[in-house]
Amino acid sequence: MSVSSSRLTSQSLDQPEAAAAPAKAILYAEVALTIFCLLMFSNALIGPLFAPQTLDAAAAESDSAILRVMWLPVYAVTLLLIGLRVTHLLRILPALFMTGLLVGLCFASSYWSIAADITIRRTIAVAVTSLFGLYLAARYTGEDLVQIIAFSFAILAFGSYFVCLFVPHLGIHDDINAGAWKGLWYEKNQMAAMMVLGFIASCASAYIAPERRKAWIGLAVTISLLVVLSRSKTSLLACLASAGAFPVLTALQRGGVRSILFTWLAATAALIGGALFYIAPDMIFKMLGKDPTLTGRTEIWASLMRLSDKHPWLGYGYKAFWTPTSVPASVVRAETHWDVPSAHNGWLDLLIQLGWIGVALFGAVLAIGVFCALFRFARVKDGFFSVLILLLFSFLIMSESFILSQNSLIWALFVCALARLTANEIEA
Numbered sequence: 373m374s375v376s377s378s379r380l381t382s383q384s385l386d387q388p389e390a391a392a393a394p395a396k397a398i399l400y401a402e403v404a405l406t407i408f409c410l411l412m413f414s415n416a417l418i419g420p421l422f423a424p425q426t427l428d429a430a431a432a433e434s435d436s437a438i439l440r441v442m443w444l445p446v447y448a449v450t451l452l453l454i455g456l457r458v459t460h461l462l463r464i465l466p467a468l469f470m471t472g473l474l475v476g477l478c479f480a481s482s483y484w485s486i487a488a489d490i491t492i493r494r495t496i497a498v499a500v501t502s503l504f505g506l507y508l509a510a511r512y513t514g515e516d517l518v519q520i521i522a523f524s525f526a527i528l529a530f531g532s533y534f535v536c537l538f539v540p541h542l543g544i545h546d547d548i549n550a551g552a553w554k555g556l557w558y559e560k561n562q563m564a565a566m567m568v569l570g571f572i573a574s575c576a577s578a579y580i581a582p583e584r585r586k587a588w589i590g591l592a593v594t595i596s597l598l599v600v601l602s603r604s605k606t607s608l609l610a611c612l613a614s615a616g617a618f619p620v621l622t623a624l625q626r627g628g629v630r631s632i633l634f635t636w637l638a639a640t641a642a643l644i645g646g647a648l649f650y651i652a653p654d655m656i657f658k659m660l661g662k663d664p665t666l667t668g669r670t671e672i673w674a675s676l677m678r679l680s681d682k683h684p685w686l687g688y689g690y691k692a693f694w695t696p697t698s699v700p701a702s703v704v705r706a707e708t709h710w711d712v713p714s715a716h717n718g719w720l721d722l723l724i725q726l727g728w729i730g731v732a733l734f735g736a737v738l739a740i741g742v743f744c745a746l747f748r749f750a751r752v753k754d755g756f757f758s759v760l761i762l763l764l765f766s767f768l769i770m771s772e773s774f775i776l777s778q779n780s781l782i783w784a785l786f787v788c789a790l791a792r793l794t795a796n797e798i799e800a
Contacts (some may be wrong), residue, residue, distance in 0.1 A: 485689020
């Protein structure tokens with residue numbers, strides 16, 4: 373495994389020689405357990421195997437008792453890892469406080485939830501998911517963190533190639549998206565979103581670990597090919613934007629005339645893009661392969677806004693709205709004439725779950741993270757991984773319901789990035 377062994381074993385250097393070997397074994401075991409959790413939180417393979425009739429991981433967790441039981445070892449391992457390094461959490465108190473507020477609101481919503489049992493169960497799940505993100509931020513140095521994550525995505529990427537090439541009925545769509553690769557996941561967009569995370573981790577590893585740069589660049593190319601084969605233009609755009617962000621962030625870190633030039637170019641590109649979207653949105657949607665209604669999503673959003681007006685401040689309860697027996701969800705499905713699984717917009721899903729209070733609280737947390745990213749992105753020395761994850765998350769939640777998503781690697785890595793960028797004290 374391409375992780376800096378000198379850093380991971382540094383804790384054992386000052387111990388007697390007889391104790392050094394067991395200490396090193398414990399450290400490597402900890403890394404192995406971390407990778408196990410990363411693979412599990414990616415939701416790869418297990419859901420499609422044990423609940424193949426379900427379209428997404430969240431619904432599978434609700435429908436399949438087997439999957440709920442299978443998550444218990446993951447939670448146990450996560451709590452074990454936290455227990456081993458609980459004092460490290462003192463380094464990331466701001467993020468611990470902010471995520472605690474968000475999870476606390478989720479739990480409080482069980483008192484007004486339309487499905488209190490589901491709200492409580494999934495609150496426990498999102499709490500553990502958040503703890504895993506906090507553990508990653510507090511435990512590992514920037515160099516070790518990005519390489520451990522990149523190594524995990526190497527497993528996922530090569531596993532996806534294997535499934536698509538040798539078990540195509542499992543790894544390639546044969547429905548309306550026939551021919552598009554979905555790898556180890558339910559759907560092509562899920563694989564593409566995961567691979568964008570892996571692309572960022574690989575690029576960050578190549579940046580921060582020059583001795584293994586060729587290997588990490590090779591992995592980034594391998595992962596980007598999966599994004600292309602998934603036919604997800606949104607994820608491909610995210611990969612290209614992430615790759616383009618590295619020279620900009622490098623220039624900003626070094627300062628001088630180059631930083632001013634890159635800042636001006638980035639601001640100009642953003643203004644031009646925003647103007648084109650405002651003036652000719654149909655053209656932009658066509659370039660992205662989407663229709664102006666975003667495949668019917670605007671109808672979903674209109675229906676949800678009407679329903680949110682009935683519970684504007686507190687919502688219907690965390691993860692309670694889209695349950696199979698939910699009356700308000702059945703209204704949305706009847707109005708849109710299809711079995712809608714989510715709002716396909718993180719902000720709107722948060723609104724119907726936790727109301728405007730939840731939206732305001734998460735908006736404040738995200739704003740704090742973005743503010744810290746502007747001034748502290750170079751301080752964490754993780755190859756710009758944290759700032760890019762924060763920006764990617766902010767982009768993805770415009771079309772996907774990743775905010776406070778339980779058993780979700782995307783949410784765990786967002787919490788990790790937030791913790792690193794807002795930390796009182798953190799190792800590089």
